[in-house]
Amino acid sequence: MSTPPPSPLPGFTEGAQVIHVPGDRPPVDEFSHVVYSQVRNGPAVRALHLILLVPRTGAPKPAVVYFPGGGFTSAAHGKFFEMRAALAAAGFVVAAAEYRTVPDTFPAPVEDGKAAVRYLRAHAADYGIDPARIGVLGDSAGGYLAQMVGLTGDEPAFDRGDHLGESSGVQAVATLYGISDLLNIGEGFGADVQRVHASPAVTEALLLHGPAFGDSAGGPVDRDPAQARQASPVGHLGGPKPPFLILHGSADQLVSPVQSRQLYEGLRGAGQSAEYLLVEGAGHGDGPWYQPELIGRVVAWFGRQLGRG
Template sequence: MLFKKIVLAGAIIMGMTTTTIYAATPDLPGYTDGALVIQVKKTSEQIDAMSGIIYSQVKSTRAIRQLRMSLLIPRTQDLKPAIVYFPGGGFTSADYEKFSEMRMALAEAGFVVAAAEYRVVPDTFPAPVQDGKSAVRFLREHAAEYGIDPNRIGVLGDSAGGYLAQMLGTTNGDKQFEQGQFLNQSSDVQAVVTLYGLSNLLNIGEGFPENVQKVHQSPAVTEALLVNGTAFRDWPGATISSDPKKALNASPMGHIKGKKPPFLIMHGSKDTLVSPLQSAQLFKALKAEGNRVDYVLVEGANHGDITWFQKPIIERVVNWFKQTLGEPTKSAASSTKASANANL
């Protein structure tokens, strides 16, 4: 025995790792008087990170736009469910390296976690939805490479990213949004988490003061730019309500009929940017169609504030995905093949 089984200082809890301090015998390799000797219980796996992966190339008449994603991959031989995170940004930016706290927590729970950028204004609908579906197809195409179970892919988004996650969940099987590479793969998703997302572009300011609601009737607000495009030369632009049918087709609420994957909807009661009624109406509509949907209203939380980075929020999302998509499973080849990402 290299250690005397005498605990000197009990257990030290550091995150998810337990360390125990022992009295050491002189024959412990590397030991010298004054050394602190600890034992560490291994409770988590190594996470490999990849960034700048080109998941789609969008061709135009003059250029090719390359869309990127990052990946967090638990270094295990298990067949893992995957999550695609879509960042918020008001339809004007899509910084896919955001929300690292949530993404790492999901990876530590055993999920492969992708974070994908997507086209924003001045590009118009349905460009973001096409990109989101391309990201899902990319993961299925490369499922064996990354150790992903292609039958268990969920999406997560906040704000405009929540809108995009909702759109993917409400348009499973809808071919009108399929464009790009790997069209032999399905873009269907099996679970959706949306945080303070937009469900109906026609009434984002519903319940807000009248002056705020009037702002949303400007042709210069981002939802109008997303649906109708920017003003240019003789084109003055158009308000979001100028063509309600077009705006509803660009909204999750316009695709609510029928069977949908499970949804977790979360919103802050003090959101001053996207009305909490956006989430409430989505919840009621999905429930009315007989779908599995959970709605969590976070009292006192504003739009994207520090509340959303707290442990109870993150744990709720992680646990919901675990319950919905399941845990990693041992693959048939686990005993004979190396980890899918062991050489990254």
């Protein structure tokens, strides 16, 4: 319990309403435009950025990397501020990461996600991070990326770029209405939606094969089922994995709840720790996902898995 500050000199309080505000909640500093990776694209070099929220406390803190959704075509990492701010207020360092999207192809986004984790470990002392307590969080396509980063922690094939002496493994994964299997994103929807996901122009097909251009013919996702499986979280369920929190809306019309159910069943069938929450009436990234009750559940789960700062 904090002690009220000393009273001001006599006369200073005349006409004022004197209030007492505890000072037990630490301030949070924001670091924008932090370059965590530089990737070559032909003769050009692209810088990839983080937005960091860092509680101003002395003890080493757990960290959560947030990957934004965007249908594999955008990675606007300034979104979902409500969730990021709540995590920071609870004592987590929060790093929102942009990553490469279409027209870049797999495994580019996974390489970027793992590079972001390695950057935090390499700079743990700079931001007061405990490198042994790092989690990932994402929504939609960002949920897919959080799943892939969490499930491939022991697979060096996806580690590219800087800080390769650091581990890209994480200790907790939360995925919101994410994608677990690129081969059946339309599962559970009607025939019209199924035809969309069978198209070579759908974004998951572009992620795998790129557009038809030059020597590349492009193609639908199932042009190469083995490649699609390798690019899907459900293709990486073997071996020890971090605990998972899986959330999906029952009324999602863009990414079927089947995606989250099959991830949950796959993890549990492999003997892994997983919790699955179906949010009644919630759609894809709509109002319920920004409410304090839901955000509080995610924050509390990370607190149980990673501890607090």
